[in-house]
Amino acid sequence: MPGAMLGLLGGGQLGRMFVMAAHSMGYRVTVLDPSIDCPAGCIADRFICADYTDRNTLHELGSTCAGITTEFENIPAESLRILAEYCFVSPDARCVSITQDRILEKQFLVANGFSVAPFLVIQNPDELSITQYSDLFPGILKVSRFGYDGKGQIRVNTQAELNTAFADLNNKSCVLERLMPLVCEISVIVARGVDDELRLFPVAENQHDHGILDISIIPARISRDIAQKAQEIAIRVAEKLNYRGVLCVEFFILENDQLLINEIAPRPHNSGHYTIDACITSQFEQQVRTLCGIPLGSTSMHSAAVMVNLLGDLWQKNEPNWKQVLQYSSTKLHLYGKREARPRRKMGHYTVLDTTTETALQQALKIKHSLNPNPSLDN
Incomplete structure (x- = not known):
């Protein structure tokens, strides 16, 4: 208590x-x-x-x-x-040991009947000469452990590029995944309590920039059927893991509406930051509730929302002009208190609330452009 x-x-x-x-x-x-x-x-x-x-x-x-x-x-x-x-x-040691290792995570998903992109495991340089990887080109080589926000990932198109990329990743164990024709990326955050109580947050539509989450749009602009299917899969993942806590499942949506699981995060997720301002219960309050064994809170949204990450690149010369964010009464600014701003480092985010995702997105992009007027950085 x-x-x-x-x-x-x-x-x-x-x-x-x-x-x-x-x-x-x-x-x-x-x-x-x-x-x-x-x-x-x-x-x-x-x-x-x-x-x-x-x-x-x-x-x-x-x-x-x-x-x-x-x-x-x-x-x-x-x-x-x-x-x-x-x-x-x-989460417990078993869940973390699976989700912190891409190889174990892929093997867990496949063993339990979940769909993922075609992949192969590469654990040492010798395997590069004895295994054919042409079916996975173009692909992306991902280091098995300690890779995040685009780090430890290299795109490859040929065997020669694969050999070079594996060496660049210090010959560490990796997963080579085939790049898939994506329509969009989404994520589902699910909370599961000690008494098996479940709560699902609305599905987020995610846009990335060089492997780092840039914008999340909620609710996702996808069909109700796809959203429901993604949430059902997320529940199954949590149950198969026997997971207790807050869990995020990231998905690829392909052109034929097929859903593939990209990654699992055994924790609150960047794409769920909108829940602080747009939901009755945030993902972080839900994390407290699952840890303490108290009933889970409502995940209903009271507004549509668009969240935009603020990276250290904005601090190139001076502190950003926060008036560009704070002048809007329905926009919430969150800064993380990090002392040093570095390129590609997450320093904060803002969330725009509105009655529809379209109007929230328009406002979010307007603010994004005003903070950094380089159009190439906008989606």
């Missing part, structure tokens, strides 16, 4: 928004992160700056918290197993 101390592994912007949601409900939060100036650590009730594998730190965290969650999937699964000896941990 409110008043308890919750633990959070990871201090980035997702963690910061979790802390805010927990505080609004009366909970306290201890954040563990190896970075001294992490966004979530700055507002936590208690901050521990240490490595995720430090045994003494894990003992301290586990023995002082009523429940522990994560803000990203690259937490060592063994650390979650250790913490589970002290208190409830969500």
